[in-house]
Amino acid sequence: MDSWPIAIAGLFLILVAYFSLDVMGFLSWGNKFPVDGLTVLLTGASQGMGIEVAKLLAQRGANVILVARNLGKLQSAMEETKAAAKDPATQRFHVISADVTIESENARLLKEATSWNDGVVPQVVWANAGSSTPGLFLDCKIETLRSQMDMNYWAATYLAHHTMKAWLYPETPYKPQKKGSIPEPPRHLVFTSSILAFANVTGYSAYSPAKAAMRSLCDGLRMEINLYNGARRGTNNKNGHQPAPFDVVIQSVFPATVLSPGHANEQLTKPAVTKKIEESDVDQSPHDAALGAIKGLEAGNYSTATSFLGDLMRLSAMGGAPRDNIVKDTMGQWLTSWIWLFLGPDWERTVWNWGKTKGMEEYRPNSI
Numbered sequence: 369m370d371s372w373p374i375a376i377a378g379l380f381l382i383l384v385a386y387f388s389l390d391v392m393g394f395l396s397w398g399n400k401f402p403v404d405g406l407t408v409l410l411t412g413a414s415q416g417m418g419i420e421v422a423k424l425l426a427q428r429g430a431n432v433i434l435v436a437r438n439l440g441k442l443q444s445a446m447e448e449t450k451a452a453a454k455d456p457a458t459q460r461f462h463v464i465s466a467d468v469t470i471e472s473e474n475a476r477l478l479k480e481a482t483s484w485n486d487g488v489v490p491q492v493v494w495a496n497a498g499s500s501t502p503g504l505f506l507d508c509k510i511e512t513l514r515s516q517m518d519m520n521y522w523a524a525t526y527l528a529h530h531t532m533k534a535w536l537y538p539e540t541p542y543k544p545q546k547k548g549s550i551p552e553p554p555r556h557l558v559f560t561s562s563i564l565a566f567a568n569v570t571g572y573s574a575y576s577p578a579k580a581a582m583r584s585l586c587d588g589l590r591m592e593i594n595l596y597n598g599a600r601r602g603t604n605n606k607n608g609h610q611p612a613p614f615d616v617v618i619q620s621v622f623p624a625t626v627l628s629p630g631h632a633n634e635q636l637t638k639p640a641v642t643k644k645i646e647e648s649d650v651d652q653s654p655h656d657a658a659l660g661a662i663k664g665l666e667a668g669n670y671s672t673a674t675s676f677l678g679d680l681m682r683l684s685a686m687g688g689a690p691r692d693n694i695v696k697d698t699m700g701q702w703l704t705s706w707i708w709l710f711l712g713p714d715w716e717r718t719v720w721n722w723g724k725t726k727g728m729e730e731y732r733p734n735s736i
């Protein structure tokens with residue numbers, strides 16, 4: 369008898385079983401992002417997704433240091449965070465007002481956070497600050513193109529640089545670990561990117577490139593950190609540097625449209641044609657975006673899109689990024705490349721027809 373049909377049916381059944389187990393959450397064992405008793409440093413913490421992340425981490429037992437510019441908003445965000453704490457008697461909370469687009473501010477806030485945390489560099493550092501100023505490219509001031517890069521790329525880069533230095537080459541060098549000592553929890557560096565790091569849409573030519581650069585940085589660091597994690601297991605520390613007694617894990621999360629105060633601001637300058645393209649988007653509440661992000665981190669995923677549509681974008685733009693699930697991510701990458709056959713031309717046609725029926729927009733140079 370020909371065994372082909374049986375082999376194909378068997379393969380099909382295995383795939384179905386695999387997907388079902390994955391959807392039911394049976395394929396990731398244990399929490400890979402335990403924060404109970406650890407300290408989290410979170411930027412962009414005063415509103416939107418940031419404050420929801422702070423609350424969810426407090427619920428999970430973390431001490432949280434909230435960073436943003438506006439001290440008043442920070443203080444009320446801290447009160448909300450405190451109210452969500454798992455154990456208000458032992459958990460601690462702190463605020464630092466800082467402009468993270470300034471390099472030296474990142475050094476200062478990390479120092480302040482460390483001394484507040486009894487000399488221990490926070491174990492989780494989450495570069496969450498960011499904001500988008502949408503607009504047609506020709507309406508944007510060059511200054512806006514630059515400040516979008518400062519806010520959405522450089523701020524995270526400065527923080528990553530200072531944090532990794534503090535973790536891996538501390539001022540007081542690490543001592544060799546005694547055999548059998550309790551392993552330290554891994555350190556987590558998390559970036560909040562955006563699904564606009566995967567796709568480019570009219571109206572986001574100031575924001576998208578910055579988030580794409582951030583994604584590229586994260587992919588690069590993810591590879592580079594292997595050097596330090598490897599050195600920790602190695603035997604050759606002849607050049608005098610004692611490796612840190614913990615692993616460093618680098619991850620990103622990619623929210624889509626989040627109904628935050630930042631989003632309300634965006635709507636003010638967003639071109640009408642951009643709104644048209646976004647019509648079919650499913651908006652997320654800040655809480656849902658934050659919860660999706662944390663669930664992804666808890667599953668140990670390297671990249672987490674917080675919505676279904678965002679996940680399709682992530683799959684279609686994976687490139688060489690680590691697969692969080694070999695079957696889903698490999699097949700998903702292939703399948704979503706078919707979706708772009710329709711979606712790409714559809715977006716292009718929308719913009720073309722906009723120009724054709726409504727003519728050129730009024731020229732408003734330097735208005736954004």
Ligand SMILES: *[C@@H]1O[C@H](CO)[C@@H](O)[C@H](O)[C@H]1NC(C)=O
Nearest residue numbers: 565566567568580581685712
């Ligand atoms: C849009 O941006 C992403 C990320 O930078 C890139 O990989 C992609 O090829 C770009 N173009 C299109 C048409 O998606």
Ligand SMILES: *[C@@H]1O[C@H](CO)[C@@H](O)[C@H](O)[C@H]1NC(C)=O
Nearest residue numbers: 390663664667669692693696
């Ligand atoms: C982690 O990633 C895998 C692969 O893409 C996905 O199937 C799974 O749902 C993700 N888990 C969470 C909690 O986001």
